[in-house]
Amino acid sequence: MAIFNLKKLLLKKDITKLIEGLTVSMGVDVCIKDSAGTMLYGTGGDYLSGLPITVDGKTVGWIYGENVSKIAAMASLLNYIVGAEVQKKALAAETLNKYSELTMLYDFVEKVNAFNVKEIAEFLIKHVSEQIRADNVSVMLTDEITGMLKLVAESGGESGNGGAQMSAFGIAGVVMHSGKAEIINDCRSDPRCAMETGSVSSLICSPIKAKEKALGIVMASTIEPFNYTADDLNFFCTLVSQAAFAMDNARLYESLKEAFIKTVYTLAETIEKRDPYTGGHTKRVKEYSVAISANLGISAGDKERLELAAVLHDIGKIGVSDNVLRKTAKLTDEEFEEIKTHTTCGRDILSYIEELKGIIPGVKSHHERFDGRGYPDKLKGLEIDLIARIIAVADTFDAMTSDRPYRKGLPFGTALQELRKCSGTQFDPTVVEAFFKAVDNNKINPENQEKIIRGDNNDACNSDSR
Ligand SMILES: [Fe+2]
CATH class of the missing domain: 3.30.450 (Beta-Lactamase)
Incomplete structure (x- = not known):
């Protein structure tokens, strides 16, 4: 120290x-x-x-x-x-440390020209299928946890034999082990193909190698006997080696992204720990937000933004002093003004991280009201980012139903009535409807809610939602 x-x-x-x-x-x-x-x-x-x-x-x-x-x-x-x-x-030192870790991590990720592994696999299959005779083309990669080959993508659908090819034994395992591509034109008479199903007559198989490391294999096969040639093998291997480097990068990018998300979650937890009454709040807000969004038909990209924004919606509380944040009694007007700064403070913090800029509207506007009486910008209706409108409902519902040391949270049913009452004034009615749909579909229910550690509270829709 x-x-x-x-x-x-x-x-x-x-x-x-x-x-x-x-x-x-x-x-x-x-x-x-x-x-x-x-x-x-x-x-x-x-x-x-x-x-x-x-x-x-x-x-x-x-x-x-x-x-x-x-x-x-x-x-x-x-x-x-x-x-x-x-x-x-x-x-302060701990927060600063986490923050610089986060920016360094993303600076690095930004420099890696990466693609999605599945997309590369599908791209490769498409090109192999166009150039080489095959009833099934499949890409299998080693699962980094189990070490087993796992099917990532395949052509041929139901008639394909991808399921059987998932085995780490048979010819896939042999090629993986030897690191050498193979043509087997008569599978039935080759004992190494014992694990492949009877529907495969001929196959061509290549390892996916990057930096001398075998990441997986690509296999093309025919149901009827076929005579693959050395030219086929050459072309096949050239395509595979082109894809291998991109796949290696993509895997690296995906694991960095995973590490980044974990760091974001740790950062959110660090902030939550400052307020002893919000245990599990972030997690519940994220789960409610995801359940709501499932009924709004948002894109995969928006869903990713929503999850991050829900986790980081109160990140600006770093800038709120302990005596205000930890106060259990009613806040004075001055103290409430200080609490309100967490929305703009959140925006300021996130603006330093390129990859998190997209979630700023969701974080900054999660206390705006549909009727324009919220903060910090008094935005109204659809002027408020959809992600912020979703978080507003999730955040307030959790605040209403959670206990505080000085009072019990509202019962689940009462909180639902409050939500309905505030639909169209505080909340976007479409988002409230999506919330009720999630309740009807049992995605949000009192049992699920109890499973997560309880904490933060609020009087009702328009009470001290911080
Ligand atoms: Fe907040």
Whole structure:
């Protein structure tokens, strides 16, 4: 842990004011020195009584005065302030660390020219089928967890033999192992083809190799006997080697993307931990949002944006002070204004990460209201991003139904009635309908909700949804 700078803390105006006020009201003269004996506050007298100021058991300074009982109260207050300061700094450092990890990761991903593995496999199959006689063409890749070959794409549909080819044994396993392409024109008489089904007569099979590593295999086969030639094999292998490099990149990109998403989730959890009453809130908001979106027919890209925005919708709370965020009593107007800044603060944070710019409208506008009375921009109706309109419903429903230390959450049915009441005013009616459809389809129900750790709460639709 870094050395705590007591001098810097005592130079803060509010801290100096606090100490001055206390010394006057308690009628006591004090001086404060650091652990090396340098005077930091007061002029100093020849005091006999001194009490330590500590951080994690280590003395960082001393408070001196004429009367030990009077300085004891000040010493414990100083210890409390020092402890809070240390905690605040640790949290800020942790958040900054996570943040730079995240940007570095995405900077790297951006530089990798990557494609989707399945798309490359389908592209390859299309070209092989056009150029080489085959009833079935399949691409199998090694599963990174099980190490088994797994079918990624195939042509030939029902009549194809992709299921049988998924075996890591048989000819697929042989080619994978040897790293050498093979032509087998009479499968029935080749014992290595024992695992292939009886519907295959001839086949051509090549490993997918990138950087000397076999990623999987590509196999083309015919039902009737066929005479594959060396030219076929040449052409086949050229296509496969072209695809192999792109596949290797794509796999790397996909695993980085997975790591990125995990980091995003960790970041969201770090933020959630600051507020002890929101346990599981992020997870539930994401699940409700996904359940709603299933009834709105949104695109796969929007679904991905929605999931990330739902997880990060309150990321701006990094900028809200602990005493406001952790306050259990009703917030003052001033405090509520501070809470409201989490929407624009969220926008500012996300604007630094190229790949997360797309989710800014969802995060920034999740407290806008359909009737234009929300914040931060008082947007109205369809001016509000659809993702934000979905998160608004999911966020408020979870807030309504969750317990807080000072009150119970609303019962599931009552919260549904509240949601219905606020449809068209606070919420987009289409999104509310999609929510009710998800309830009817049992995608959202009290049992599912109970399964996730409970936490955050809200009075009703228009209460302190933070
Ligand atoms: Fe929020």
